[in-house]
Amino acid sequence: MKSAKGIALVCACAGIGACSAAPLEPARATRAAVAPTSPPAPVCGNAELLTGPENAPEGAVIVPAGDNTGFDFRRPGLTYWFAPGVHTLGTELFGQIAPGAHATFVGGPGAILDGQNANLYAFTGEAEGVTIRYLTIRNFGRGLDNNNEGVVNHNGGSGWIIEHDTIQDNDGAGVFLGSDNILSYNCLKDNGQYGFSMFKMPIESDSAIKNLVLDHNEIVGNNKDDWETRNPGCGCTGGGKFWDVNGARITNNWVHDNDSVGLWADTNNVDFLFEGNYIDHNTDEGIFYEISYNATIRYNTLRRNAWAKGVRNTGSPGPAIYLSESGGDARLASTVSGSTKLRIYENVLEDNFSGISIFENANRFCNSNGNTSKGYCTPFVHPTLIPSPHDETYVNPINATHPCYAQVGNEPYLTDCRWHAQNVEVTNNEFRFDPTVVPCAGTYCGVQALMATGENNIPWSPYTVASVQNAVMFGNGNVFANNHYYGPWRFAKGYGEKIRFDTWQAAPFLQDQGSTSDQGPPPKVPNVFDADTATLEGSTGQWSAWFSDTIAQTTNEAHGGTHSLEIAVTAPDGWGVQLANYPGYDITPGEKLVRIWAKSRTATAIQPKLTIKWLNVNREILQTDTVQLPTLTMAWQEASATVTAPAGTITVWGYLTGPGSAGTTLYIDDISIGDPP
Template structure:
């Protein structure tokens, strides 16, 4: 079979310059050693007010908002121990100015009281929030409590943002989210979205992100795609590293619709109800040195109980892949050096033959690929010919899955042969009538023609493989031979073929 191409290249993004991904430590060591409990283990920061800081009075309702309004940009505010409240109004909020800094002493709590929708709002730049507990705000669906309006370059560190409705926080350009506890929020730990799709340079590092989607949005609004630990929308450049992402009621990390240039490394991702990582209609990502265990057991077993044989997996790569024409630090989708343990299944590469730009079957109906600016061009008869025939599809292409360890214990209730699988597949194209991707066009492309390769992986347990469509289950020997030719130099239960 053709050899995989080079994984990393140095390119410039439209908004910022970033280096090639550096080398990282081995997966299990890095993820197990660098991630851990942040919730209830925050350091005792800011015990006293720094020189020149404005001291906020916990006994005066709305004092933080009033003092912020009256101070000059770049002021530091210190919140002493105690429960601080905003005005008793749903729109009671703090509106920072550029460069404002908010420091919480140990025991400082900003409490929305089930009344206030948001804590920190508007679009000031370079705001810092450190050492605060922020809780009991009631943000509406898809809105956030902290950085509600996605201001630029906010730094949110060593804070606990918990038990809120909506999202704990929104993301902005060059935002840094470090060493926070984001737990028990109604929808997301973070919603990385701006209406102008301008988020670049996002850093999410060393956080504990757990038990989010308390309000179970996928049940309340089926098909909304609006739940989990973090949801990313059209983010161009994100580093997600060293986090503990666990027990979220949905996916742990979900990148949806034209995300690009992600590095997901050294995370411990475990016990999430749905996927550990869901990368959907997006581009160019490296997923490396993560420990991924016991994910998608809830959603996978629920699907199996309905008789649905789709290979639901811990890492779900849906209409996503490497694209050299979209600038990023890599031009592939590279999955390597990870340890997978007892997930429902491991990795599924999927492409919906009926989902493409301007198709009625595209759930992201207002979006087109990054290669076509006018989605109306993706229609008959022009879509039948190049370049639109290629460029109107989000493609699962240029995916490399190598040097990973996959462990699986089949003694799981409800498995019935539908867990412990690896898959690359598509549906039979049927819709719309003018689609050039009907019949087996996409099935053939994703399995044979789009440079998707597994190689040099280690398997422990009775793994099976799905290729082409969900009706075809393969043994390791079939998987490695014609016509699939996958997993050169893989080992199965310690036995490695000559290679």
Template sequence: MCGTSDLDGPATPPAGAVVVQPEQDLLDVTNAAPAGTTFWLAPGVHSLSSGQYANVRPKDDMVFIGGPGAIIDGGHKAQYAFVGDGKNVTISFLTIRNFGWPGSTGQEGVVNHDAAQGWNMHHLTVSDNSGAGVFLGNDNVIADSCIASNGQYGISAYRVDGVRNVKVLRNEITDNNTDDWETRIPGCGCSGGAKFWEVENAEIVGNNVHRNKGAGLWADTNNTGFTFENNHFAANDDEAIFYEISYNAAIRNNTFVRNGITKGRSTDGFPTPAIYLSESGGDTRAPGPHRGVIDITGNVFEDNWGGIVAWENPDRFAGSPANSSTGYSTLVNDDVTLSHCSEESLMATTDYSDDCRWKTQNVHVHDNTFKFNPEAVGDGCANNELCGINGLFSNWGSYPSWSPWKGDVVNDAITFNQNNRWENNTYSGPWRFMIHQLGDEVTWSQWRSAPYNQDANSTLN
């Protein structure tokens, strides 16, 4: 996708389009036109480098089409390319580059900065920008585009009131987080190929997600109804898919190759998988598709640092000081508010305590192919006891003092009581298996036998 002729726009303007030459001021031309205008940007560099707020502000239903080689360049002087709340805007066949200030612009979006509704963005090259290349709002599509070498994320979806109905289709998402935000702000959770926050109903289909510094795709906090299908994930530094305190997803027919190696070789005490489920599971009360299940099926894993890890931190729940998603409660019970979950006397009741948790439950891992050659993975994998792990586990609950989940409560729940199942999978290579508690490695035979009973009808060669 990146650098191919597929991204070249029409050589002549569509009928009725306003032609914009590179020497014209795109802001002035846009501001002077009524809603619904179509613009054809002639080949060449259209500069928006006159200042920080030299940003295009589309009106409703405007269309921006680039001719072959049409570029919008911010010169690292303008912070954003397209801003505002105009609805149903279309942007296509443009290269959008050099917006924001390297190393200092974070949590900002260059295209659709305000996450406006109904934007259709396709056949774009969004590269070498600071912050996120593209922001997604309600009913947005980003398709058939090259999203490359942006400073923080390639794509980000966030609004204060949440985001609904997004499609990320057939894009190449590569080499993002060039500013290495996790080094600048350790533990920020703010980098990678794409980041989704409080998104309902996302279709992520047919993308090539590779070489991102951080996770490939990261859905963090109260996402629900995600479909990850027919994507190719390769050589992302961290996990290919990180699904965190979220609900209801299908992860099917994807390919995972050499993901997590950079993080895995430098991380002690916790395995780095290709797919990481952290306090995420199926619940019929959460909205969107795939209600009641996280279904992981039909995928091929080859020489990643690890396979699939399903994990639940006993100390992380709504109202807990250990919950890094400060200010959020779960999606499954409107009566369970953050203040209720923080109140010790209410936490002693079953209803409140149960629904204050994001649970790793109803995870179904089946009909996948796992290939693992430690020598091919390299980077010390063969001598690292945390390389090549598939796992289902928690750890010893200890915090806060009033938590009802101390000790082995969550270890037992995730292992025996929350309907998490591996079955009908095909493994080749010296895979390791971790279950019940972090660090408890078991043999293939033990993993499959009582009391765990995982991977019925699966094979290991």
């Protein structure tokens, strides 16, 4: 993203935060008791919440409707009452209000501050303790001029209170926030880039912005200017975005129908509480917590989020909650979140494109070209800026003198140069997914993810994809437990390979202990092969020549239908055909029935053998079984066997071999491996 000052800051994924370390509790069978079951009362258009006093408060300076260009708003400590009607600030680009310290601005009924699409900003300056209430603030910015700029509190002043306002139809961000700001009971609607955002120049070894409260706001319809299309990959839109904040309470907000992420915390945020929010129908993630720490996400309802993103990017999950390179760290604050972990509990997630994605990119670490929050390091490495982000020419070069290059293979840098997906607990949540409601596309619809990707293409990096995947899955204290699932959920691990609920719960993953699902045991599947591989009616399916033969789909012979697989032996001393889809077909453990029909073209006697291999999630072969076919004749014969796929089986793969000399031809048809009737 770019800051309000036009500072280039590129960001990408999402992250995690931590919550209190209460013991894991039994799963609930009903909707989480304190997550909201419906949206709160609207703020936008709600006269009871947004209408200011009919008369000026005692001692207030009255601001008449009309052109207020020459009005003196700089006096500290005064209250200004805006009379009903439309107020303007002339047509100059920098026609704006620069308040004095501790000034208060109050709108009378129907008071509107209108930028006329001529002024860039409404309230600017560094004054502390400013209060703005009961105003409609609209139409600031000239077209796209306000990209990464804020209209209200443009300079991120400290101690501002912004409440009961309507801030809409502005370019850039409707509101910028600074330390000790309170944003409550506002309508932040249809702004060009964000409803709210923030940026302060980074402070070495400290957070730039501290102590935010966002409560009972309605945040709707933002990113009207579609900045992600104008600047692909900018990561610079949303209902609202946090950057480098220590301590934020985000409670009881209705965040909906934004053309991007709902709530996005990006880069070195620490100690967040998301509680009681209703987050609905945002095109991208509902909550995106990215390279950040120590958050509690509890008692929220997230519905119908990331539908557009999931369909647009089918190569990864479109989650309701996206935690990217984020988690808990005991070295950082936990005053607001209540824990040095990242805990997600007692939430209701319903009909989002997918559920919760815990993700880590092996290439993303401080001073690497995979770090899209360019110039930033983790809070534990100094310098934390490489170089200062005010350098517009910075294109993320590798600094060979920085410890996250020169010493990255040694502790503490091996640990501290990375943002980690670690110490995440996902417990006691209710996950509902109906694929007839969600516009599914690709393979990640209705998925929970605990995964890591990347490439081993940074020669000096000590991190490999395999080591990061192993840490995220097994070594970093990431736990799903005591959740309740409704619908056909699947689970992504490793690079994103999908597995069933029973496999997710079993060794080696052992996730979601104590959790339940309404899906029951996996349904019986009489044949795991696809139709062509089984019957050869449409093609040769997954059958592939292996050695000393050629294969073809043929109508010369057929046991069922009109086609079979013809195997023509081309050399002496044996032949083989195999399935070309290693590690094979998804299958459950337990008793299986294997069937295959075969015949020879001539009276030459051959006796093929079908070899079956049962594999676990790590593609390790757990067991090998063989089914010996009878000596083939010119009539169709069946070979069948009942075998047991061992515990831990996730896929089945196989091949067919046999004796024969060049010129021998045989046929196979109607092959099946599946649950017995």
